[in-house]
Amino acid sequence: MINIAVSSQKGGVGKTTVAINLAHAFARAGVRTLLVDADPQGSVGLSLTRQSRLLTGFYDYLQDPGIALDRLIVPTRLETFSLVASGQASDYEAAGGMGAHLARVRTFLRGVEARGFDLCLIDTAAGLFGVTGDVITSSDAVMIPQQAEPLGIRSVPKLLEGLSRLRIMNPRLTVLGVCLTMVQHELAESAEAAAALRQLLPPEMVFRTQIPRDGLFVRASARGLPVGVLEDGAGAQAVFDALRLEIEAKLEPPRGAFG
Ligand SMILES: Nc1ncnc2c1ncn2[C@@H]1O[C@H](COP(=O)(O)OP(=O)(O)OP(=O)(O)O)[C@@H](O)[C@H]1O
Numbered sequence: 001m002i003n004i005a006v007s008s009q010k011g012g013v014g015k016t017t018v019a020i021n022l023a024h025a026f027a028r029a030g031v032r033t034l035l036v037d038a039d040p041q042g043s044v045g046l047s048l049t050r051q052s053r054l055l056t057g058f059y060d061y062l063q064d065p066g067i068a069l070d071r072l073i074v075p076t077r078l079e080t081f082s083l084v085a086s087g088q089a090s091d092y093e094a095a096g097g098m099g100a101h102l103a104r105v106r107t108f109l110r111g112v113e114a115r116g117f118d119l120c121l122i123d124t125a126a127g128l129f130g131v132t133g134d135v136i137t138s139s140d141a142v143m144i145p146q147q148a149e150p151l152g153i154r155s156v157p158k159l160l161e162g163l164s165r166l167r168i169m170n171p172r173l174t175v176l177g178v179c180l181t182m183v184q185h186e187l188a189e190s191a192e193a194a195a196a197l198r199q200l201l202p203p204e205m206v207f208r209t210q211i212p213r214d215g216l217f218v219r220a221s222a223r224g225l226p227v228g229v230l231e232d233g234a235g236a237q238a239v240f241d242a243l244r245l246e247i248e249a250k251l252e253p254p255r256g257a258f259g
Pocket residue numbers: 010011012013014015016017018039043124125126181182183211212213214215217218221
């Protein structure tokens with residue numbers, strides 16, 4: 001199993017949107033995919049499962065690893081796609097020091113792997129501390145959504161500095177790169193932000209695929225669905241299929257787990 005964290009220092013950059021739709025793209029391609037909501041605010045859960053607040057989830061498990069994993073894993077209509085909601089996160093859990101939950105996060109991931117998933121995609125809260133830090137430290141790879149606007153781009157060097165710290169803690173971590181989100185092709189500022197990002201980072205650190213700003217994403221999440229499920233969602237879904245292919249290419253070799 002490969003596990004990929006979707007993380008950023010900044011909030012509201014499109015992490016949850018990317019995580020949901022990318023997970024769906026992998027699942028549609030036949031990859032047995034588990035999407036884990038590791039944001040204590042529970043946004044994947046809110047978006048994809050009704051009454052997710054009532055579901056036993058990731059944070060419940062961190063507090064009580066005696067909970068059977070099968071109680072956490074929620075199937076969807078797509079056989080290859082399952083979810084774990086965030087559950088009840090106390091403030092303590094969310095803010096706990098780095099490393100405090102490492103052993104439990106790892107036990108969780110081993111348990112998921114034992115259940116036959118090929119991919120575990122983890123949506124994290126903004127920031128690289130606390131449980132998010134422990135998730136990244138336990139992950140094979142991380143991808144970083146970044147909103148295509150000038151202020152957002154200025155935070156990228158800081159993010160990479162943070163990630164290089166995490167790579168010291170987890171030398172196996174593959175930084176898949178930064179994915180531009182909410183791109184408005186008609187806006188000069190959006191194109192300038194993309195160009196600035198490409199100047200700041202080595203070329204392989206910026207995904208070729210860009211996620212356009214599209215009201216479909218807002219509509220899909222209001223209905224609790226990935227965009228690909230909407231009648232007019234094929235175009236938006238295709239963007240995530242392209243992102244999936246880029247990620248597969250980055251992960252193999254040596255990790256050819258996607259077959
Ligand atoms: N490509 C897009 N086009 C239009 N709206 C988008 C797009 N991506 C995200 N949004 C909207 O922007 C808002 C923030 O997106 P999202 O929740 O995915 O960000 P996030 O990084 O997960 O935020 P947080 O840090 O709070 O977890 C949401 O209302 C979402 O619907």
